[in-house]
Amino acid sequence: MDFTNILTIITVIIGWMVVSKQHNNRETRKEIRQFLDKTILLIESLVNRVDACYTCKNIDQKEKKKQVLVIDIMRLDKNLSFLQSFISESISAADVNEAITSCDSFDDINVSNETSTKDLNNTATKLYELIDNLEKAYRDTYHKRKKTTK
Amino acid sequence: MENKMIKVTDYSKFPYRRKAPEGEFSGEFFRDTILIPALNKNDKVTVDLNGVLSLGSSFLEEVFGGLVRKGHYNVKNLRQKLEIDFDIKSYVDQAWKYAQEAELNK
Numbered sequence: 001m002d003f004t005n006i007l008t009i010i011t012v013i014i015g016w017m018v019v020s021k022q023h024n025n026r027e028t029r030k031e032i033r034q035f036l037d038k039t040i041l042l043i044e045s046l047v048n049r050v051d052a053c054y055t056c057k058n059i060d061q062k063e064k065k066k067q068v069l070v071i072d073i074m075r076l077d078k079n080l081s082f083l084q085s086f087i088s089e090s091i092s093a094a095d096v097n098e099a100i101t102s103c104d105s106f107d108d109i110n111v112s113n114e115t116s117t118k119d120l121n122n123t124a125t126k127l128y129e130l131i132d133n134l135e136k137a138y139r140d141t142y143h144k145r146k147k148t149t150k
Numbered sequence: 151m152e153n154k155m156i157k158v159t160d161y162s163k164f165p166y167r168r169k170a171p172e173g174e175f176s177g178e179f180f181r182d183t184i185l186i187p188a189l190n191k192n193d194k195v196t197v198d199l200n201g202v203l204s205l206g207s208s209f210l211e212e213v214f215g216g217l218v219r220k221g222h223y224n225v226k227n228l229r230q231k232l233e234i235d236f237d238i239k240s241y242v243d244q245a246w247k248y249a250q251e252a253e254l255n256k
Contacts, residue, residue: 074203
């Protein structure tokens with residue numbers, strides 16, 4: 001086997017490795033995007049369910065709604081923990097958890113409409129801020145990487 | 151005097167309530183009947199939150215903020231005696247934040 005043949009084989013192997021690595025990166029990015037989209041859907045669904053919980057006037061029903069909400073907040077936090085391995089910023093749902101569960105509308109069934117509206121506005125703001133932060137972290141991570149590979 | 155591990159899932163998988171009248175296993179109940187006696191009897195207590203399926207801020211505030219607010223401990227003593235173990239570190243930070251806020255607001 002002469003030098004040209006060896007060089008050709010080495011070039012093919014290196015080329016295959018580069019293409020394979022780029023393909024893996026693309027697939028990882030797509031999977032993270034899909035997971036991020038699912039997480040954002042979960043956050044958006046929380047806004048409606050927080051509204052239903054805060055305005056519920058039946059004690060038993062409110063208790064059930066509260067329980068489902070706190071389970072979903074934990075799910076959200078677990079999703080965020082997973083995403084942290086792949087995106088540049090450390091993002092948690094601590095503010096969201098506090099906004100949802102540490103207000104009169106969550107604890108008390110006899111809150112005024114004014115209080116529940118105020119609490120809901122505060123919670124919705126935190127939830128949408130979380131979505132914005134996640135989108136920004138994703139862009140910062142993958143757009144920057146894309147630029148460096150060009 | 152020894153080290154004591156309290157596994158919260160032995161009592162509830164859904165700790166989120168603040169006060170006892172709100173239902174079973176509230177932060178107030180956990181603090182007063184489980185955590186404070188354990189802190190009084192042991193050199194070191196670890197609260198293991200791993201395995202819970204929900205964790206309300208109200209529960210965390212009532213337990214860890216309440217320990218300081220009710221005058222049982224100050225943050226410095228608490229940090230020497232108490233360890234909080236949980237996979238999601240933001241909850242641990244939040245628990246300590248509540249203790250510190252309770253001390254500042256005393």
